[in-house]
Amino acid sequence: MSEKGAARAGALLSVRELSVRFRMRGGREIAAVTDASFDLAPGECLALVGESGCGKSVLASALLGLLPGNARTSGSALLHGTGLDLLAADEATLARTVRGRRIGLVPQSPAGHLTAVRTVRSQLAETVRELTGLRGQELAAATRQAAERAAFPADHLDRYPHQLSGGLAQRAATALALVGDAPLLLADEPTTGLDRDLVDRTVDELRGHTRDGRGLLIITHDLRAAERVADRVAVMYAGRIVELSAAAPFFGEPGPRHPYARGLLEALPERAFTPVPGMPPELGDLPEGCAFAPRCVRASEECATVPALTGGLACHHPVPAQDVAADSERDRHRDLDRHREQDRHHEGSRA
Ligand code: SF4
Secondary structure, eight states: OOTTSSOOTTOSEEEEEEEEEEEOGGGOEEEEEEEEEEEEOTTOEEEEEOSTTSSHHHHHHHHHTOOOTTEEEEEEEEETTTTEETTTOOHHHIIIIIBTTTEEEEOSOHHHHSOTTSOHHHHHHHHHHHHHOOOHHHHHHHHHHHHHHTTOOGGGTTOOGGGSOHHHHHHHHHHHHHTTOOSEEEEESTTTTOOHHHHHHHHHHHHHTTTTTOEEEEEESOHHHHHHHOSEEEEEETTEEEEEEEHHHHHSSSOOOSHHHHHHHHTSTTTTOOOOSSOOOOTTSOOSSOTTGGGOTTOOGGGGSOOOOBTTBOOSSOOOHHHHHHHHHHHHHHHHHHHHHHHHHHHHHHO
């Protein structure tokens, strides 16, 4: 079935043909997101990946009703269990029933998200009071429990945000996101600025919260983080989802089929370490047809029309699965040759 079809049975969230346009001065229009369609199931982690500026954070803001006034949205984003279309809901409904209660947001910059002049305890208590109505001793106990759920240490609760390490600020922000027991967690670049160990720990902790049936939509440019935790991957390029795949075949065999998704993965240091040539287009000045065409070695005349996302791929000439496997084999041999060369070099220097 096309990704634009009916919502997947049992999904927490069904997004269909979500588009976002920004009206700029002089009548210019920015096509930040175009026709994005996907589902998220309970207990599932979907990673939305792509380079900076591809539209993934705008998509997240659209789901939470946090776009600026010059944005226009179309399509739908059904939050099951509420009967709500997030794109059609008014601000009062989103603030009262969605943000914090049905969708917990783990922000991009936790330190910036926390109020600098208040302790973590005070900020957590305010959120717990707001979402549960508890007071007094019960509120104090629930605040400690909220910290515990995100593994935030109780003896740091009276610290201010600037007294926290990056990892603890992240846990404080996660604790705030979990207070309302929201069935859906939306993590927007939650590992920005963290070192690799902390990235791994942070995404593992976020993934842990799906064990009780929460859905996790993680928005990241970090493919290694996505590989670590995602069940499915959606790759965005120039505002469109160009490949939507189960994570295992995407990161393993046969690998990505869309030329851009494949290039993105091959750019990783532990893979071919070869960047995708060229630069992404400006979202306010997209080329006609497939936006990846100027950078794509597989482009043909057919690519002058935009390919629809069908069967998880938006490409007129996807990389055939057997070619992907052959390329992987070539890469493995090249790695082996490189390791042998390094070994010879080390032995030579020891002699
Ligand atoms: S549609 Fe054409 S230009 Fe675009 S990625 Fe596929 S082959 Fe390349």
